[in-house]
Structures are given as C-alpha cells and as structure tokens.
Amino acid sequence: MLRSLFTTSVIALAAATAASAETVLDVTAWKGNEAEPAGMAEVIALFEAANPDxxxxxxxxxxxxxxxxxxxxxxxxxxxxxxxxxxxxTKVWGDAGLLVDWGTDAEWYGRVPEGLQSAITIDGAAYVMPLEVIGMGLFANSDLLAQAGITEAPKTIEALKAACGALSAAGINPMLMTSGYPSALFTIANGLEAATTPVEDLGNGNARFVDDAGFSAALDTFRELAAADCFDPQQMAGVDPWSTALSEFQAGNFAMLPQGAWNIGSFSQNPDLNFTFGPIPSASGAGVAADLFGFGWGISTGSEHQEAAKTFVAFWSQPENLQILLDAESAYSPFEDGGSGTPALAADYDAARAAGGIRNYPFSVGQWPGALDGEMQNAMTGFLLNLDQDNSDILVRWDETVEDNI
Structure with missing residues (x-):
C-alpha cells in the first residue's frame, strides 16, 4: 500500500512538473475570428502538434x-x-524598441524578394516577418461583359474606354468608380506606373506630387473615363465603397469594380455571379498589380518566451503551413519559395504580376504617411463632384499632407 501511494505521488509530481514546464504563448491578431478565420486555428493546431511543449x-x-x-x-x-x-x-513600435529585431541574417528574411525586403526593413532592422501579400485590382462580371460583346476584362485604358462604351450602349452599368477607396486605388495605381520620381521620395518630402507628370496624367485619365461613360461621377460620389458598392457588384448590377482580392470569398458566395479578378487597367499592356502587404508577426522585446515565440513565428514561414492562410485569404506568399492562394478566376492578376506589373501599395509598406491615404480618398471624392478642378490644386494638397506628417 505504501509503495502504491509512493508511486502515485511520483507520477502526480511528474505530471505537475510537466504541466508547469509547458510554455503558453500569448498571441494577438486581427484575424482568426468567425468573419476572417484566415486559417489561424488550423495552423495553430499543427504548430501545437509539432511542439507539444x-x-x-x-x-x-x-x-x-x-x-x-x-x-x-x-x-x-x-x-x-x-x-x-x-x-x-512596426515602424512606431520598432523605433520605440518594443519589437525584437530578427536581424537580416534570419533564415526567413533571405527568402523575401528584394523589393519587399527593403520595404519591411527599418534602419537595417527586421522587426516583422511578413505573412501575406494581397492583390488590389479590377473585378469584372464576365456575363455582363459578354452581353456587350466583350470577351475579356480590359487591361489597358483604351480597352477600358471601349468596354465602357459597349456596356453603356447595351444598357449595362459599366463601373463602380465610387467615392473614397476605389477611385483612389485606381488613380494611385496609374500614378505609380507612370511616376517620374521614386515612390518613397513622394512620401518623405524629397519629391512633390505636383511636379510628377505621372500623377497628373492619372487624374487626366480619370476624367477621360468619365467622358467615356465608364461612370457617372456625381452618382458615384454618393456611393459607399465598403457596403453599397460591394453589394451592388455582388448582385450583378455593375460590370466592373476596383477593389481588393479579399472580396473574392464573399463574391463567390453568389453562385450566379461569374466574375474575374485582374489588374487595374493602365497605359501599359499588362495593367497594374497593386500588391498590398497586409500583415505579419512581431515579437515583443518584453516577452518572457522569446525563443518559443520565434519557433512559432518561423513555423508560419514554412510554405506548407503558410499555404493554409493564403488559401483562406486568396493571397500571395511574401516568400520567393512560397505559393499563391488565389483561385483560377484571378489568373489575369497572376499574369500581370509575372509580367512585371507589380506596384507595392505605398501605404502598406510605410513609404507614404497614413494621413495621406485619407487625404487622397477625400480628394478623389471631391474630384468626382467636380472634375473641373485643376490637377495642381489636388496634388498640392497631397504634398501639404506629406509635409505635415514627416
């Protein structure tokens, strides 16, 4: 009896020791809820199975x-x-010494393409391990295009004008170029492709939008699209880009919409909506693949479990694990050896990326101040209300916003 009690006590002590030795990582994210699961639960389950401690x-x-x-x-x-x-x-917390610097010799860092590498590196430090790059481009309703005799979504400005004319003549609403984000996205994408100065210099005060012919040309293009019956600017100024515009496209009431690939999942819930996702039409033949660096993992310098935290973060950098998130998000891997979670309907966007059409969205990689994002969206809403505004007046306001936030 005594021997049995002793054995039981030893087993209980061992179990208690094992339990106390378990490391519990406190992880926060704006993904992983019911609305945006992003494969978080699945990857975490795989990680815990591979790392039972x-x-x-x-x-x-x-x-x-x-x-x-x-x-x-x-x-x-x-x-x-x-x-x-x-x-x-990352910029704010990294500069404040609140994030662990992985160092540019980290294994995952060497697998990040050079363009994104430079964007996520702050004064030689690598504070964030990226998880996804997601596309922003043009959604097109294939059935509505076909009704107007159009066989593929437009990729050039001239093709877009022609498509708008054909759609309008067929009694089909051509385009949801709404206030705020969609009109700003379209203009920024075209401005980036035609920019005559380094993108980062436009955001740090070393160059000015008002002096950049590319961004002035992008505003001219916007006017041309309105003249080509792509959209009614006065009407579009009153359309909410995050509710009405999405529901109108999903319902099949408009042929085209500039938006982000994160909408692919929700649009796909309508079985009657036959659509594609491609690049923003531009002056080039390929169009602009406006890539958005969405988010990544950072580790707190105050963490008491930094080694376990690094093990967790590095686990996500492995292609087979990250693919779960990419599939859920319809996103691209930020690593050269990674894959894509985009479905076949995004083949045109994939092709634009492969053809060199990628332009990193400046706000997502810290090249332009966040305040400029709001100013640009407000400016494009105002532009919809009055297309007679002088380009320089708009561009000067963008420059002033940059100056106030550097």
Missing part, C-alpha cells in the same frame, strides 16, 4: 482596437509574446 492562446483584437489595447500592454510590462502587425505599427 508550447500552447498558443490566440486573442482576436481588431486592427483599430490594436492601436488602443496593445500599446499600454507593451509599455506596462504585460505585453503579448507575439502580435499581428502591419508596417505602420
């Missing part, structure tokens, strides 16, 4: 709430171990 506790915090909730924790000695971050957060 590490448990992951994932807390969903929206992107907007991250700005409010996380900084007090970072500064108050109660930081998460791993946090989802984008480049604006």
């Amino acid at each position: 590490i448990k992951v506790e994932l807390t969903y915090i929206s992107r907007s709430d991250t700005d409010v909730i996380i900084p007090p924790r970072l500064q108050g000695g109660n930081p998460p171990d791993v946090m989802m971050v984008d480049m604006p957060l």
Whole structure:
C-alpha cells in the first residue's frame, strides 16, 4: 500500500512538473475570428502538434482596437509574446524598441524578394516577418461583359474606354468608380506606373506630387473615363465603397469594380455571379498589380518566451503551413519559395504580376504617411463632384499632407 501511494505521488509530481514546464504563448491578431478565420486555428493546431511543449492562446483584437489595447500592454510590462502587425505599427513600435529585431541574417528574411525586403526593413532592422501579400485590382462580371460583346476584362485604358462604351450602349452599368477607396486605388495605381520620381521620395518630402507628370496624367485619365461613360461621377460620389458598392457588384448590377482580392470569398458566395479578378487597367499592356502587404508577426522585446515565440513565428514561414492562410485569404506568399492562394478566376492578376506589373501599395509598406491615404480618398471624392478642378490644386494638397506628417 505504501509503495502504491509512493508511486502515485511520483507520477502526480511528474505530471505537475510537466504541466508547469509547458510554455503558453500569448498571441494577438486581427484575424482568426468567425468573419476572417484566415486559417489561424488550423495552423495553430499543427504548430501545437509539432511542439507539444508550447500552447498558443490566440486573442482576436481588431486592427483599430490594436492601436488602443496593445500599446499600454507593451509599455506596462504585460505585453503579448507575439502580435499581428502591419508596417505602420512596426515602424512606431520598432523605433520605440518594443519589437525584437530578427536581424537580416534570419533564415526567413533571405527568402523575401528584394523589393519587399527593403520595404519591411527599418534602419537595417527586421522587426516583422511578413505573412501575406494581397492583390488590389479590377473585378469584372464576365456575363455582363459578354452581353456587350466583350470577351475579356480590359487591361489597358483604351480597352477600358471601349468596354465602357459597349456596356453603356447595351444598357449595362459599366463601373463602380465610387467615392473614397476605389477611385483612389485606381488613380494611385496609374500614378505609380507612370511616376517620374521614386515612390518613397513622394512620401518623405524629397519629391512633390505636383511636379510628377505621372500623377497628373492619372487624374487626366480619370476624367477621360468619365467622358467615356465608364461612370457617372456625381452618382458615384454618393456611393459607399465598403457596403453599397460591394453589394451592388455582388448582385450583378455593375460590370466592373476596383477593389481588393479579399472580396473574392464573399463574391463567390453568389453562385450566379461569374466574375474575374485582374489588374487595374493602365497605359501599359499588362495593367497594374497593386500588391498590398497586409500583415505579419512581431515579437515583443518584453516577452518572457522569446525563443518559443520565434519557433512559432518561423513555423508560419514554412510554405506548407503558410499555404493554409493564403488559401483562406486568396493571397500571395511574401516568400520567393512560397505559393499563391488565389483561385483560377484571378489568373489575369497572376499574369500581370509575372509580367512585371507589380506596384507595392505605398501605404502598406510605410513609404507614404497614413494621413495621406485619407487625404487622397477625400480628394478623389471631391474630384468626382467636380472634375473641373485643376490637377495642381489636388496634388498640392497631397504634398501639404506629406509635409505635415514627416
């Protein structure tokens, strides 16, 4: 009896020791909830199975709430171990010494393409391991295009004008070029392709939008599209880009919409909607693949489990694990040896990327100040209301916003 009690006690002590030795990682993200699962649960389950001594506790915090909730924790000695971050957060927290620098000799860093590598590197430091790049381009309703005799989505400005004319003549609404984001996206993409100065210099004050012929030409193009019956500017100024525009396209009421690939999943829920996702039409033959660096993982310098945190983050960099997220997000891997989660309907966007049409969205990689994003969207809404505005007046306001935020 005594021997049995002793044996039981030893087993209980061993179990208690094993339990206390388990590392629990506190991870926060604005993905992983019911609305945007992003494959988080699946990858975390795989990680825990491969690392039974590490448990992951994932807390969903929206992107907007991250700005409010996380900084007090970072500064108050109660930081998460791993946090989802984008480049604006990485810049602020990295400069403040709140994020671990992986170093540019990290294994995953060497697999990031040079263009994105330079964008995520801050003064020689690598604070964020990227998780996805997602496309922003043109959604096109294939059935509506076909009704107007159009066999493929337009990729050039001239083809877009011709398509708009044919659609309008057939009594079909050509394009949702709405206020805010869609009109700004279209203009920025065309401006980036034709820009005569380095993109980063436009955001740091070393160059000015008003002096850049490419961005002035992009505004001229916008006017030309309105004249070609692509859209009614007065009507579009009153359309909400994040609700009405999406529901109108999903319902099959408009032929084209500039938006992000993150909408592929929701649009696909309408079995009667036959659509494609391609590049933003531009002056070139390929169109612009406006790539958005979405988010990545950062590790707190205050974490007591930095090695376990690095193991967790590195796990996501492996192609077979990251592919789960990419498939859920219809996104591209940020690594040269990674894959794509885009479906066949995005083949035109894939082709534009392969043809050299990629332009990294400057706000997502910290090249332009965040305040300029809002100013550009507001400016394009105002432009819809009055296309007679002088280009230089709009571009000067963009320059002033940059000057006020550097």
